[in-house]
Amino acid sequence: MQEERTAGTVPVHHQIADDLRAQITSGQLKPGDKLPTVAELAHHWNCAPLTARKAIEVLREEGRITSGRGKAPAVRGATRRHPIMLADSWTQRQKDLVLRPRSERAEMGAIELTAGVSIDDTNPTAKYTPASADSELAEIFDVPVGTKLIERVYEMTHKKTGLRLSWSVSYIPLHLIESNPALLDDSEEPWPGGHQHQLFTVGIELDRMTRSVIAVQPTPGERQKWGMETGTPMLHVRSKSIDTQDRVVEYSEARYPADRTEITLTEHLKRWTPEQLANAAGD
Missing domain, CATH: 1.10.10.10 (Winged helix-like DNA-binding domain superfamily/Winged helix DNA-binding domain)
Structure with a gap:
């Protein structure tokens, strides 16, 4: 290029x-x-x-x-890293897994879908912390400021290299998931089937995800943990999980180094009807 x-x-x-x-x-x-x-x-x-x-x-x-x-x-020569592929189909693949047997859900998670790395080759960590909605999160969830939330921070590092493979933070209103105590316990992670199956256990089905992407310069500490070169920006992918009742049930921010991340988006366009084509041909 x-x-x-x-x-x-x-x-x-x-x-x-x-x-x-x-x-x-x-x-x-x-x-x-x-x-x-x-x-x-x-x-x-x-x-x-x-x-x-x-x-x-x-x-x-x-x-x-x-x-x-x-x-x-x-x-500089090319550095061997695990590429990260973010496609608009992987969320549907995660949803399809929700209704599959536990053994199958345990074998295929986000890290396999995005980086092609087996979870057996990673060191996953998860930390759940009680939080409350500030003005930004209150607006996202359409709840009062101060509403109780669960903050969940996830990280995966590669066992062989020690480098970070994924990092994200998410927020869920406490009242949506507190009926299942296991969803408040980070020792249950990694959860077979991921967050969509977690929501499924409390009767929540996702209808759609909306995402936005911005580029931010990483801190020196982030560069070290990801094995990033100087000059490479970090992509912040902000996601809203919206259920079939049109509620935002989870908000997350995942971070990915721009030098190994490819985002694929497919937009389906409505086809012209014969009537539309006939009317246009007559003009």
């Missing part, structure tokens, strides 16, 4: 970064290849060494190159 160059009149260090970026994208500079030295760049572009260093820093912040004290900047 061709990279878009900086538009308009821009500082020389961005012009240099654009040129080097294009060489990396085209394969002219391959993973492991060293970049031209600061002196070489300064001579080629007829600029000060400081300008050339600023260009290299741009590429480092984008995560395209490796560099460090005493090490010449080089093109």
